[in-house]
Amino acid sequence: MTGLPAPSPQRRLLPVLGQIALGLGTLAITLLGLLLITFVIARIVPTDPVLSIVGERATPAQIAAIREKLGLDLPLWQQFLIYVRDAVQGDLGRSIRTGQSVTAEIARYFPATLELATLGTIFGTLVGVPAGVLAATRPGSIADQIVRVVGLMGYSMPVFWLGLIGLLVFYGQLDWVAGPGRLDPVYDMMMQFTLTSYTGMILVDAALNGAWDVFANAVSHIVLPAGLLGYVSMAYISRMTRSFMMNELGQEYITTARVKGMPEWRVIWVHAMKNVAVPLITVIALSYAYLLEGSVLTETIFAWPGLGSYITDALFAADMPAVLGGTVVVGVAFVTLNMASDILYRLVDPRARA
Amino acid sequence: MQPKHGFGRAAALAALMVGSAPIALVAATPADTLVVADAIDDIVSIDPHEAFEFSGVDLNNNLYDTLIELDPTKPGELVPGLAESWAVADDGVTYTFKVKSGITFSSGNPVTAEDAAMSLRRVVKLNKTPAFILTQFGLTAENVDEMITFEGDTVTLKTDKAYAPSFVYNCLTAGVANIVDMRTVMANEVEGDMGNAWLKANSAGTGAYVLRSFKPNSGYVLEAREGHWRGDAKIKNIFMQHIPEGATQRLLLEKGDIDIARELTPTDIEGLTGNADITVQNDVGGQIYYLALNQKKPELANPKVQEAMRWAVDYAGMTDSILKGQWVVHQAFLPQGFLGALTETPYGLDIAKAKALLEESGVPLPLNVSLTVRNNPERLDIATSLQNTFAQAGINLVLDVGDGAQVLDKYRARQHDITIQTWGPDYPDPHTNASTFAMNPDNSDEAGATGYLAWRTAWEPGELHAMTEAAVVEKDTETRKAMYEDIQRRHRDGSAFVLMFQQARQDAMRANVTGFYAGGATDSASYWTVTK
Numbered sequence: 063m064t065g066l067p068a069p070s071p072q073r074r075l076l077p078v079l080g081q082i083a084l085g086l087g088t089l090a091i092t093l094l095g096l097l098l099i100t101f102v103i104a105r106i107v108p109t110d111p112v113l114s115i116v117g118e119r120a121t122p123a124q125i126a127a128i129r130e131k132l133g134l135d136l137p138l139w140q141q142f143l144i145y146v147r148d149a150v151q152g153d154l155g156r157s158i159r160t161g162q163s164v165t166a167e168i169a170r171y172f173p174a175t176l177e178l179a180t181l182g183t184i185f186g187t188l189v190g191v192p193a194g195v196l197a198a199t200r201p202g203s204i205a206d207q208i209v210r211v212v213g214l215m216g217y218s219m220p221v222f223w224l225g226l227i228g229l230l231v232f233y234g235q236l237d238w239v240a241g242p243g244r245l246d247p248v249y250d251m252m253m254q255f256t257l258t259s260y261t262g263m264i265l266v267d268a269a270l271n272g273a274w275d276v277f278a279n280a281v282s283h284i285v286l287p288a289g290l291l292g293y294v295s296m297a298y299i300s301r302m303t304r305s306f307m308m309n310e311l312g313q314e315y316i317t318t319a320r321v322k323g324m325p326e327w328r329v330i331w332v333h334a335m336k337n338v339a340v341p342l343i344t345v346i347a348l349s350y351a352y353l354l355e356g357s358v359l360t361e362t363i364f365a366w367p368g369l370g371s372y373i374t375d376a377l378f379a380a381d382m383p384a385v386l387g388g389t390v391v392v393g394v395a396f397v398t399l400n401m402a403s404d405i406l407y408r409l410v411d412p413r414a415r416a
Numbered sequence: 417m418q419p420k421h422g423f424g425r426a427a428a429l430a431a432l433m434v435g436s437a438p439i440a441l442v443a444a445t446p447a448d449t450l451v452v453a454d455a456i457d458d459i460v461s462i463d464p465h466e467a468f469e470f471s472g473v474d475l476n477n478n479l480y481d482t483l484i485e486l487d488p489t490k491p492g493e494l495v496p497g498l499a500e501s502w503a504v505a506d507d508g509v510t511y512t513f514k515v516k517s518g519i520t521f522s523s524g525n526p527v528t529a530e531d532a533a534m535s536l537r538r539v540v541k542l543n544k545t546p547a548f549i550l551t552q553f554g555l556t557a558e559n560v561d562e563m564i565t566f567e568g569d570t571v572t573l574k575t576d577k578a579y580a581p582s583f584v585y586n587c588l589t590a591g592v593a594n595i596v597d598m599r600t601v602m603a604n605e606v607e608g609d610m611g612n613a614w615l616k617a618n619s620a621g622t623g624a625y626v627l628r629s630f631k632p633n634s635g636y637v638l639e640a641r642e643g644h645w646r647g648d649a650k651i652k653n654i655f656m657q658h659i660p661e662g663a664t665q666r667l668l669l670e671k672g673d674i675d676i677a678r679e680l681t682p683t684d685i686e687g688l689t690g691n692a693d694i695t696v697q698n699d700v701g702g703q704i705y706y707l708a709l710n711q712k713k714p715e716l717a718n719p720k721v722q723e724a725m726r727w728a729v730d731y732a733g734m735t736d737s738i739l740k741g742q743w744v745v746h747q748a749f750l751p752q753g754f755l756g757a758l759t760e761t762p763y764g765l766d767i768a769k770a771k772a773l774l775e776e777s778g779v780p781l782p783l784n785v786s787l788t789v790r791n792n793p794e795r796l797d798i799a800t801s802l803q804n805t806f807a808q809a810g811i812n813l814v815l816d817v818g819d820g821a822q823v824l825d826k827y828r829a830r831q832h833d834i835t836i837q838t839w840g841p842d843y844p845d846p847h848t849n850a851s852t853f854a855m856n857p858d859n860s861d862e863a864g865a866t867g868y869l870a871w872r873t874a875w876e877p878g879e880l881h882a883m884t885e886a887a888v889v890e891k892d893t894e895t896r897k898a899m900y901e902d903i904q905r906r907h908r909d910g911s912a913f914v915l916m917f918q919q920a921r922q923d924a925m926r927a928n929v930t931g932f933y934a935g936g937a938t939d940s941a942s943y944w945t946v947t948k
Binding site for chain 1: 444446449451459460461505507543548613616628629631632634637648653655658659660661663664667668670671673750819820821864867877
């Protein structure tokens, strides 16, 4: 008896490539829609961005000159087309407030958020998944109750309060971690003036420079805000893991595996987890995307120069190029993570490849 | 140097999760570095000829110098800056400044009269927002090359008419009159911007410090120059961190991770009381809180109603509670520290008097008006207090809340009834506030004279307009002072404004920090005087 030939690597790859192409198309359409909506909202808001540049002392002539320079005197559709044309070329315009290139500014703020969100997500996943599994395998037990209560606290407590309490306890009282900011002044100056910046992510740059004292200082600064964000995402991930896992553990194939005498850890972590992983990927990706938006309150309390505070400050100053630029980056992050989770989903779940 | 916060502490936090013992380390800022926390997101530009926000002007005060300066140790007194002497000719319009020799810019280029003249011309030609401080002397892009000239070590400035010399000199101490290294700046010119883009990230001055880095909304680093003409600054580096949250600043200060906290709330300041490691330095700022009553609304143009409102504000109640330490009662348009500033505060909360005045006014009571206010906690607190006391007198205030730009738009479009506003002086001369509070050349809507607060609230200042014009050309400084006192009293008692408070400033610092000067109402922060 001859078996069916195994699918060639190309045949396995093609659906993934198609998915990527589809994803890119979705990305383009999503971003265009996102831009259009944000652009229109930005223009119908009854605030004058020019006033925030020139200040309230400016003469009408100075205001008119700036308005013309910024192209705000053109029809709305023309402004939108110009914006999209430049955005496609990587030029997100100039911040009205600072006069700097929005692309350059985001390139400075985004790595700070990326660093924080990535560590937060890693922490949330490493703690959240085992906690969820633990709760699912012992429903109603003390362990389940603890996971539930801790998760509930993560959901319900305001993040700024948790942040302030965290700072007071771990920095103010116990002196275990460094305070707000990304580095102590000495290391910040070292990072700025003597080391090379490759990515804008201090942990990565310090490691690439071999500056381990800077790296250690950066770790001591990031551990608390990342832990805080990780806690919030852990609360979500652990609840979802518990729910997915309980659902899987009730399936017949699990009973079969147990009847066959398979060790319990193997039943849970290999067989059940394989199926739990599919929806869990989406949960983790969404939680990561949420953190990539930048958490304004966490950033404010920890004086973390990230994307959240950048967009918020820009909003308050009616600095629409900066708001639009930030929104585009968040949009790209969301769609990219969605695409990535879809691809992972297909790699993990054979049915989705069919 | 050892890491102040190292991997040990991070590991200890991880250890906390499993219940291990902590490692405690002592925090302190480096001895040669002053670490300052402030909210610096107001900065639009740090080009000295464009900067017009508090944080940017504070920064530039340490990077650049003007020809004449205000002495940080003797507020209000003019002292030589880059000019060793100055004089005005008998014609009253020709001013000469002799530039000191032997001073260099941070590039090493010597400071010349040409740099000084070209810098002042650059202000006029760039015509950024603060340019009016110089263009009000009749300087335009077309005539400035003839009006500001140089020869040898002397700069000559001509004005279009004979102003009070103190007015001209005071304006030349403002940040916009900073002298820049024109050779360096013009070498970095792009598309005819006179080095504007370059100066947004670099400095080219004679100040005690040089800009090493500037990251908008994040912070900046300054490095002291060696062999500075004023004597070397004691602190080698200034490290400014943008920390918007007061509670965070307080925590950092208590831990010794910053040396100065400049954005603390009254609650934070109160929390620091009794801490022997911290001192709180009180100063005044130049901002004035006031109400503007739109004269297009007939009831608000009634003098009795205006007077009633002056008696219906709980001045002391607010400065003793919601505004404690941040604002003091002040009832005139010139802040303390200015020539001619008044110290008297004749109005206090008197509901009975306010009620009686409203009865006399003949307007139908209760009077219903809106109060346009920014959605900022402090302003909303003031609005709530006003709502309460005005209601007791017979005026119902309906709050009309918007963000800063919306409220400003409405005020400039004369669409408010009453609005709560602040105003800060643009340069350290009384004319700065007198010209906007007490002058209004054309009150018509078409004039669009938004630069005049009197116009914004549709108020005709009458004789005060001419009195202010006379004060700005009065040569005798004592007479000039008396003129402003008179203008302010008349304005206080008979205008469309209710003047309420002057800004107080509280900077908290580690006890070992001395010599920090916040700048008062007329100057900016000086770091070169600090020791620790």
